[in-house]
Amino acid sequence: MHICFITSEYPKANFPHGGVGTFIKTIAQKLIDNGHQVSIVGINYENKLEITEENNVKIYRLKPNYIKGLTWYFHTNLINKQIKNIHQINPIDVVESTELGLAFIKKLPSIKYLIRLNGGHHFFAESENRGVNWWKAYQEKKSFRNADYIIGVSQYVVNHTSKFINFDSKKRGVIFNPANLKNFYEADSNKIIDGRIFFAGTLCEKKGIRQLIMAMPLIKKEIPQAHLVIAGRDWFYPKTKKSYTPYLKSFIDESVKDSIVFLGNVDNREIPIEIEKAQVCCYPSHMEAMPLAWIEVMSMGKAFVASNLGPGSEVVNHEENGLLCNPLDIEDVAHQVVRLLKEKEFSRKLAKNARQSVLEKFDVDKIVQQNITLYQSLIYSK
Structure with missing residues (x-):
């Protein structure tokens, strides 16, 4: 299989990243270890295009284009173009993103599009007692419409997000985030x-x-x-x-x-x-x-x-x-x-x-097998 993750959070030396970036790096390496291919496509922290390979994970960090009010348009075009180029050379089976990531993605035939719920705009707006931003809310709902399938990293995030967006027909269950037992060893x-x-x-x-x-x-x-x-x-x-x-x-x-x-x-x-x-x-x-x-x-x-x-x-x-x-x-x-x-x-x-x-x-080897089974079921579903 060839899995492509849309993310700008993939860990990069000397730049901060959150839990999503950590998760993707962990799961990407395990997919490689199991004989699969992984590509990462996102916007670079720095003002340049970088195409690198780390332990056989191919990382495309695209040069940002910050124009007030139109940044989303130019960045989406860059991501769409890069995914299309990758797919032409090495066909992609699944494109995965977090909640907002598929809003303006141009879907390509034969690729399955998956959202992994990590807590989106609606989810956190309520918890932080702040109003829903209409633009982000629009993007999130559009992204969910573009997705073929949706899974959650907890039952809670699935249930809570369902309060705001109806995606019952696309649900594919819950797969927990894995533990990195190599880095987070048994303490002395x-x-x-x-x-x-x-x-x-x-x-x-x-x-x-x-x-x-x-x-x-x-x-x-x-x-x-x-x-x-x-x-x-x-x-x-x-x-x-x-x-x-x-x-x-x-x-x-x-x-x-x-x-x-x-x-x-x-x-x-x-x-x-x-x-x-x-x-x-x-x-x-x-x-x-x-x-x-x-x-x-x-x-x-x-x-x-x-x-x-x-x-x-x-x-x-x-x-x-x-x-x-x-x-x-x-x-x-x-x-x-x-x-x-x-x-x-x-x-x-x-x-x-x-x-x-x-x-x-939460053992990573168990979790990665759950993900492989999920990806395979998506690829071969009608």
């Missing part, structure tokens, strides 16, 4: 720093970092040595372009300002080192589709506090392989973190179960 407990709480993620409201910071005085009252280490890139308000970080720091209580460290953007390859040093990891997101970062923590066998919102219960079984908190309740966030800091034997039990659950449910 001897490297734990007592009282360390670790958070990784974009510094924005929906990740729950503000509530975690506000919980720190309560945590430190119970655990004097408690301290919070934060890794993640800044987020900027779409209209004003103002940084979220100064706003976030305004919530740091004077009593804990020396107990909170901001590392800034940390390369994904360095995140396991920071996770390994933590006594507890806490990622209290307000909304996720299927958080790869949670799976990474659990892969390493770490004591973990996650959110009970969104797909939380699809990943974490409360008091079995981690703890769930109400991320909007500062006292509950503090309570669950303190439990893991205080009850070390209980924490070790949950951490051990966390890794075992990942091996059973």
Whole structure:
């Protein structure tokens, strides 16, 4: 098979990327290892055309063309032209994208078009209590109409997106994001720093970092040595372009300002080192589709506090392989973190179960076989 992913998030050295980029890189390499072909088509971070190959994955980073009001038009044309050229030389079987990616794609005969739901515009607009942007909403609905099939990375994202867009006839189930057990290895407990709480993620409201910071005085009252280490890139308000970080720091209580460290953007390859040093990891997101970062923590066998919102219960079984908190309740966030800091034997039990659950449910080799089966079923369906 030849699978083509439309994404501008494929990891590139010295440039930030999110969970979607990490997922595609992982699954792409595994598809190559299983004898299939993979192409990546997207817009470059830099003002140039780059065509490269990494471990037999062919990556087409197209030169951007930023013209106010027409950027979408020129970028779509570039992507359409590149996919057509690739298909003429080496026929593509499946083109895959996230929610908005197929809006203006010119479909080619014999190719199947798939959307993998990772949380689109409608999905996150509601969770962030902001209005739906008519242009993005239009693109998302048009993209769904263009798709032949749609799958989700969690049952929650499928159900929640269905509230806004009807795609029942195109549903093809759920395939979880895989764990990268090579990079996120079993942690050495001897490297734990007592009282360390670790958070990784974009510094924005929906990740729950503000509530975690506000919980720190309560945590430190119970655990004097408690301290919070934060890794993640800044987020900027779409209209004003103002940084979220100064706003976030305004919530740091004077009593804990020396107990909170901001590392800034940390390369994904360095995140396991920071996770390994933590006594507890806490990622209290307000909304996720299927958080790869949670799976990474659990892969390493770490004591973990996650959110009970969104797909939380699809990943974490409360008091079995981690703890769930109400991320909007500062006292509950503090309570669950303190439990893991205080009850070390209980924490070790949950951490051990966390890794075992990942091996059973999120192992990359199992997940890639599910994806291969899916792609084959799409290719041979009428």
